[in-house]
Amino acid sequence: xAVVSQHPSWxxxxxxxxxxxxxxxxxxxxxxxxxxxxxxxxxxxLMATSNEGSKATxxxxxxxxxxxxxxxxxxxxxxxxxxAHPEDSSFxxxxxxxxxxxxTIYFGEGSWLTVV
Amino acid sequence: xxxxxxxxxxxxxxxxAANLPCNHSTISGNEYVYWYRQIHSQGPQYIIHxxxxxxTNEMAxxxxxxxxxxxxxxxxxxxxxxxxxxxxxxxxPVQGAQKxxxxxxxxxxxxx
Numbered sequence: 001x002a003v004v005s006q007h008p009s010w011x012x013x014x015x016x017x018x019x020x021x022x023x024x025x026x027x028x029x030x031x032x033x034x035x036x037x038x039x040x041x042x043x044x045x046l047m048a049t050s051n052e053g054s055k056a057t058x059x060x061x062x063x064x065x066x067x068x069x070x071x072x073x074x075x076x077x078x079x080x081x082x083x084a085h086p087e088d089s090s091f092x093x094x095x096x097x098x099x100x101x102x103x104t105i106y107f108g109e110g111s112w113l114t115v116v
Numbered sequence: 117x118x119x120x121x122x123x124x125x126x127x128x129x130x131x132x133a134a135n136l137p138c139n140h141s142t143i144s145g146n147e148y149v150y151w152y153r154q155i156h157s158q159g160p161q162y163i164i165h166x167x168x169x170x171x172t173n174e175m176a177x178x179x180x181x182x183x184x185x186x187x188x189x190x191x192x193x194x195x196x197x198x199x200x201x202x203x204x205x206x207x208x209p210v211q212g213a214q215k216x217x218x219x220x221x222x223x224x225x226x227x228x
Contacts, residue, residue: 043203044218045218049215097214102167104150104162104165105162105214107161110159112157
């Protein structure tokens, strides 16, 4: 398998502040990473595709200025939720593509964000 | 990505084989079938994937029909820890078309 790690695993922030979530591929390099969000009892919703060294590609309806994605190295992508509001509270999950053998995607443990 | 159809829920007795079906009738030639599962409040866990041949690993077996329009994930000896939502996804691993799009999955409950 392959290991993808997210940090923090949970965070509480005040409304109006920004919060950054990190996603690291620990034992492989990942040119491409993906960010998802998941609300309770719902499936994962793809937010954006993060490509190392280039701008992220956002899914329709996802505000790029609100969810800033930076993929500065082959092992790290970050998601910054700017000016967070209570409706941004959710489970955020990243994943990374491991090249070879079907380019399998591995997921992080997820990060719980609560905006109060 | 092609769409998949899975039953919303299934039950299985502990120790028995759990057989999870998936229909993907519009799968294209270069798309693989992937299976993931998500245990409550955790990130999805990769289980297995295949193109056209049956596959087996330490977690499960994947049976793909000859026409590739459906597949079955088999957990040979289900345990309580296998209770999770199982997602069947078809995806092309080709650069630029790699994203995984999740449906609703099958909620598998293993009963003691």
